[in-house]
Amino acid sequence: MKRIVYIAVLLLINSAYAQTIKSPSGILSLNFSINPEGVPAYQLLYGKEFIVKESALGLEFSDQHSFVRNFSVVKIDSSAVDESWNPVWGEVKTIRNNCRELAVTLKQTDVNNRIIIIRFRLFNDGLGFRYEFPMQDNLNYFTIADELTQFNLAKDHTAFWIPGDYDSNEYYYTKTRLSGIDATIGKEVTEISVRSIIGKNYVQTPLMMRSDDGFYINIFEAALVNYPAMHLKVDQSNFILTSQLVPDAVGNKAYMQTPCNTPWRTIIVSKNATDILASKLILNLNEPSKIEDTSWINPMKYIGIWWEMHVGKSSWNYADVNNVNLSLTDWNGLKPNGKHGATTENTKRYIDFAAEHGFDGVLIEGWNVGWEDWFGKWKENVFDFVTPYPDFDLAGLSEYAALKNVKLIMHHETSASATNYERRMDDAYSLMKKFGYPAVKTGYVGKIIPRGEFHDGQWMVNHYVHVAQKLAENKLMLNAHESVRPTGLSRTYPNWLACEAARGNEFNAWSVGNPPEHETILPFTRLLGGPMDYTPGIFQIKMNYYNSGKKEQVHTTLAKQLALYLTMYSPLQMAADLPENYEKHLDAFQFIKDVPADWDDSKYLEAEPGDYITVARKAKGKNDWFIGAVTDENSRSANIDLSFLDKDKIYSATIYADADDAHWEKNPMAYRIFTKRVISKDILKIKLAEGGGCAVSIRPL
Numbered sequence: 001m002k003r004i005v006y007i008a009v010l011l012l013i014n015s016a017y018a019q020t021i022k023s024p025s026g027i028l029s030l031n032f033s034i035n036p037e038g039v040p041a042y043q044l045l046y047g048k049e050f051i052v053k054e055s056a057l058g059l060e061f062s063d064q065h066s067f068v069r070n071f072s073v074v075k076i077d078s079s080a081v082d083e084s085w086n087p088v089w090g091e092v093k094t095i096r097n098n099c100r101e102l103a104v105t106l107k108q109t110d111v112n113n114r115i116i117i118i119r120f121r122l123f124n125d126g127l128g129f130r131y132e133f134p135m136q137d138n139l140n141y142f143t144i145a146d147e148l149t150q151f152n153l154a155k156d157h158t159a160f161w162i163p164g165d166y167d168s169n170e171y172y173y174t175k176t177r178l179s180g181i182d183a184t185i186g187k188e189v190t191e192i193s194v195r196s197i198i199g200k201n202y203v204q205t206p207l208m209m210r211s212d213d214g215f216y217i218n219i220f221e222a223a224l225v226n227y228p229a230m231h232l233k234v235d236q237s238n239f240i241l242t243s244q245l246v247p248d249a250v251g252n253k254a255y256m257q258t259p260c261n262t263p264w265r266t267i268i269v270s271k272n273a274t275d276i277l278a279s280k281l282i283l284n285l286n287e288p289s290k291i292e293d294t295s296w297i298n299p300m301k302y303i304g305i306w307w308e309m310h311v312g313k314s315s316w317n318y319a320d321v322n323n324v325n326l327s328l329t330d331w332n333g334l335k336p337n338g339k340h341g342a343t344t345e346n347t348k349r350y351i352d353f354a355a356e357h358g359f360d361g362v363l364i365e366g367w368n369v370g371w372e373d374w375f376g377k378w379k380e381n382v383f384d385f386v387t388p389y390p391d392f393d394l395a396g397l398s399e400y401a402a403l404k405n406v407k408l409i410m411h412h413e414t415s416a417s418a419t420n421y422e423r424r425m426d427d428a429y430s431l432m433k434k435f436g437y438p439a440v441k442t443g444y445v446g447k448i449i450p451r452g453e454f455h456d457g458q459w460m461v462n463h464y465v466h467v468a469q470k471l472a473e474n475k476l477m478l479n480a481h482e483s484v485r486p487t488g489l490s491r492t493y494p495n496w497l498a499c500e501a502a503r504g505n506e507f508n509a510w511s512v513g514n515p516p517e518h519e520t521i522l523p524f525t526r527l528l529g530g531p532m533d534y535t536p537g538i539f540q541i542k543m544n545y546y547n548s549g550k551k552e553q554v555h556t557t558l559a560k561q562l563a564l565y566l567t568m569y570s571p572l573q574m575a576a577d578l579p580e581n582y583e584k585h586l587d588a589f590q591f592i593k594d595v596p597a598d599w600d601d602s603k604y605l606e607a608e609p610g611d612y613i614t615v616a617r618k619a620k621g622k623n624d625w626f627i628g629a630v631t632d633e634n635s636r637s638a639n640i641d642l643s644f645l646d647k648d649k650i651y652s653a654t655i656y657a658d659a660d661d662a663h664w665e666k667n668p669m670a671y672r673i674f675t676k677r678v679i680s681k682d683i684l685k686i687k688l689a690e691g692g693g694c695a696v697s698i699r700p701l
């Protein structure tokens with residue numbers, strides 16, 4: 001690691017003050033200043049163009065004098081970092097962390113000389129900054145009422161936004177100018193279990209924007225720990241965004257004790273959309289792994305007893321009764337409804353299928369008692385996470401899976417009762433270890449308990465991290481659904497393989513679904529913080545297959561479902577459809593069997609948020625390449641420049657493309673598969689249907 005401290009100036013200036021640093025390549029500049037009232041501010045420039053104009057920094061406290069004005073500079077530290085590190089799993093083998101740092105120590109002379117440090121890290125592709133509160137005599141405990149961080153964009157950019165909501169991020173995106181945002185339209189999305197929309201002009205981060213002069217700008221945060229998530233309030237006349245933190249049950253935002261700091265506030269910027277997708281800024285701003293021995297952490301591809309419940313073929317619950325009680329109900333005495341999905345027999349069927357087709361794991365939902373009335377009652381003790389239903393042979397199945405060399409993936413739906421989960425997690429994790437389950441999918445459907453807390457507030461943020469830590473102590477891996485969206489913490493806790501924390505494929509089974517452009521936006525927003533358990537691979541696109549009255553459908557072609565294994569990076573990838581649906585399309589299924597979940601390299605070849613993405617990835621430790629291209633509701637040609645291939649090799653490419661007459665709505669399951677010899681000089685041109693995509697696997701001959 002190279003870390004050079006090249007300036008350390010000690011000064012005390014009471015009047016206006018300014019300081020500039022440049023990114024390593026010189027393309028970005030950060031100006032820090034203090035105005036005559038002692039208010040700290042920053043600006044971000046790309047060359048000579050303002051990306052963020054003068055924007056104030058500060059915090060309001062609910063129990064003491066604010067951190068807003070009357071600051072003077074005590075000390076400025078500058079340094080440069082240029083180092084590389086290897087993630088445990090990821091899109092690339094090695095990540096370079098190359099930035100300039102400016103740490104400004106400020107003193108509030110009128111309030112007991114209280115001190116704050118504002119630390120900036122300027123990369124070639126963006127800026128991160130955070131507030132740090134060192135240990136000091138006059139600032140010990142404090143309660144944050146509001147963070148007043150501004151992002152003064154000064155222009156009416158095009159934005160890809162979802163409503164600011166303290167509880168849910170399961171929305172599809174709307175594209176408007178900043179002036180056109182109306183987040184209350186989210187109220188009409190009725191399928192989301194719990195929603196707490198803030199108001200008309202509030203949106204969530206990551207917020208992806210495009211300027212009329214060709215900049216791609218993304219505002220987000222990194223390393224969210226012991227603090228609430230940051231949404232944004234949009235001033236729709238002046239285009240100034242201000243941080244809006246998720247409150248707690250009594251209206252405060254965060255409880256702090258020095259020494260402490262906020263998460264990093266981030267602005268990623270480039271003239272190329274592909275650079276936003278390839279950015280490692282968020283990961284670089286997170287702490288290195290806290291887990292020393294990571295040998296037990298493995299990317300996984302899995303299938304599961306899951307989609308069959310979402311399409312209504314089977315149920316999570318064992319009996320159809322509407323009042324059960326963990327300690328009173330005689331589970332063996334209940335009358336089975338005949339539709340239960342997680343039976344011993346059905347689980348064996350999935351284990352057999354996983355073994356036959358080389359999948360690492362099988363997720364089983366609905367194995368444990370409590371699903372009869374799990375939702376909508378704000379009930380504290382719904383699940384105990386240890387008692388199987390009478391028709392699920394926990395011990396026998398773990399032996400059966402071990403014999404077949406398949407791992408079982410545990411499911412802990414908490415029904416948002418985090419208190420209940422925390423009380424029972426030790427027993428739950430012991431049970432997982434006893435029966436050889438290496439990973440758990442958690443879920444938080446419903447209103448949070450402790451009552452009054454939100455999914456994205458400080459209390460729950462601490463809960464999710466606690467779960468990841470506890471699992472790490474037990475050498476177990478995590479996939480969290482309905483959690484706060486990730487902010488790069490998988491670097492610190494690499495056992496935290498994935499989260500949902502966005503609108504996943506499941507919405508296509510039982511709601512108006514995800515519009516065809518959805519998967520061309522998620523990588524520019526949600527995925528910047530870490531992998532998503534999107535659950536791709538649905539082959540049976542229309543739900544009337546299960547029930548003739550159903551109008552729901554997946555809003556993609558079948559070939560696009562294959563492409564998602566590339567464009568939606570995750571070390572945990574599900575083949576989400578039913579075994580019997582894959583059996584009908586074994587030729588296309590071959591791609592899901594072949595595609596890895598871990599990579600040595602990734603090249604974003606072409607991209608435009610809301611329109612299309614093409615990415616090529618090199619399999620970990622191999623010379624095989626895989627490519628995925630997706631488009632929105634418009635048909636287009638993917639132009640895949642193969643110059644990343646070795647110059648001296650000949651390769652065989654297998655192309656899984658939309659058929660000529662494919663269309664996400666009219667003819668979604670029409671695909672064609674063909675093989676071609678390719679070399680590095682080739683450019684593959686492949687037609688993507690409306691709502692379509694293509695997947696390619698390339699092997700050296």
Ligand code: NOJ
Nearest residue numbers: 365413443445481500506
């Ligand atoms: C919502 C999750 O996203 C989904 O995957 C799961 O099947 C249900 N909750 C039940 O826990």
Ligand code: CA
Nearest residue numbers: 170481482500
């Ligand atoms: Ca969900």
